[in-house]
Amino acid sequence: MKTKVAIQGIRGSFHHLVAQEYFHDGVDVHECLSFDKLVDSLLDKTCGMAVMAIENSIAGSIIPNYALIDANHLHIIGEHYINIHQNLMALKGQEIEDINEVYSHPMALLQTKEFFKKYPHIKLIEDADTAEVAQRIHEQQLDGVGAVASYAAAKMYDLEILGPEIQTIKNNATRFVIVQTKNSAIPEDEINKASLKFELDHKRGSLATILNVMSDCRMNLTKIQSLPIIETPWKYSFFVDVTFEKYSDFEKAKSVLEIMAEHFKVLGEYKNARL
């Protein structure tokens, strides 16, 4: 039996696209309308794996998703990048002047707000999923309503693209991670990236000391993000991604970090997808 893969959104969403590219076309997806439901589907074993957006060029890290991975002890076993192309679409035979309301995911609206400045008559309304709006326009045959979604969604729900590639930043790479409840079984020689979390006191130089150790162990930082720990003033948690050439170097870094940092945790070990 094939493993079911949970995606945020419905078929035609960007998560669906990532699932198809990462697991190839025959993937059996489970549509979830929130990241909470996506995690639930892993915990109750409806799904074996899930695809989750984790950062993009405009909004940075999606911290609530890091928190979900951390709190539910999920393991990152892979990553995948896609360039997000947003398109304005509506029922066929309409012009952009006929559109009064456009619905989409808040992130999609953020990515395309420059385009809509030219059309002040259009009201922008936030919705749960990009593709779901496209589906709704199709099923209810909604005149005057637009969706901002993927090319795949336009095709799937028979809509016409009135504005192609309307995202402000043309190379808008979004990073997704593949998560599961069990640790990965990737062979060590294929692992060259890891996501880490640790805590530090607010003491001058404490982060510099940790980064020196990582650098000594030949770790390259590809991402760092601090977050104050709410319950404990002056303590910070750090989410750090590192790439490395040799797994033995990473093992050494892990041993040192376990001693030097508090609550050190490996969120995942996987293959770097950005080469």
Next chain:
Amino acid sequence: MKTKVAIQGIRGSFHHLVAQEYFHDGVDVHECLSFDKLVDSLLDKTCGMAVMAIENSIAGSIIPNYALIDANHLHIIGEHYINIHQNLMALKGQEIEDINEVYSHPMALLQTKEFFKKYPHIKLIEDADTAEVAQRIHEQQLDGVGAVASYAAAKMYDLEILGPEIQTIKNNATRFVIVQTKNSAIPEDEINKASLKFELDHKRGSLATILNVMSDCRMNLTKIQSLPIIETPWKYSFFVDVTFEKYSDFEKAKSVLEIMAEHFKVLGEYKNARL
């Protein structure tokens, strides 16, 4: 003539509360329904200053607001922290069972989603501003509709609180910055915090080296955030906040960073509000 202060949202919003606390009660606020409009009101000189949410405990940094400050060459001249208390409110005389739809800002819904899990009959709908929903319920006398907003909004728009303090995290500190188009005129001996931005190559140890220098210059890091630079693969920009005791130490750090980091920029020098 008093300086007009731009806020995101309307009177009764959390930005309004911050403006009142920071500038004291007589502040003359200008209501803006987006952060873009808030920046516009500074650039066209409608307002002399603006209040802008910049990070919170749940979502981390609000990167699009950092980008607005950076791109429009605004200066951070102060900061202010408040604990966000979210309340469910509706027209008087209703029970929570009578409420079918609740509207609020996406961040407010994110902060209160645990509470609403107990009430699956309520549909959560994202809106532009917390207080504006409260105002709408009051003006249109909307039965069955709830808002998630501040206590001040409930009082201002004559609504009854059906759920007090419903945010999941009880000490949900949100950090706001005060920005203007001109550099600050704060005396040097009152400045003990700064927000910096710089770029680095993806080279092993490059960030560690910079942090070592900062530590040598007696800078304490209170926040760090990396962001890939879209147009330039393998380059990263960093947003860093530092606190310090002596302005002369900070001047030394600035001189070194100008040499060692690329595109080094001071986004603001101000007084630390978190003691």
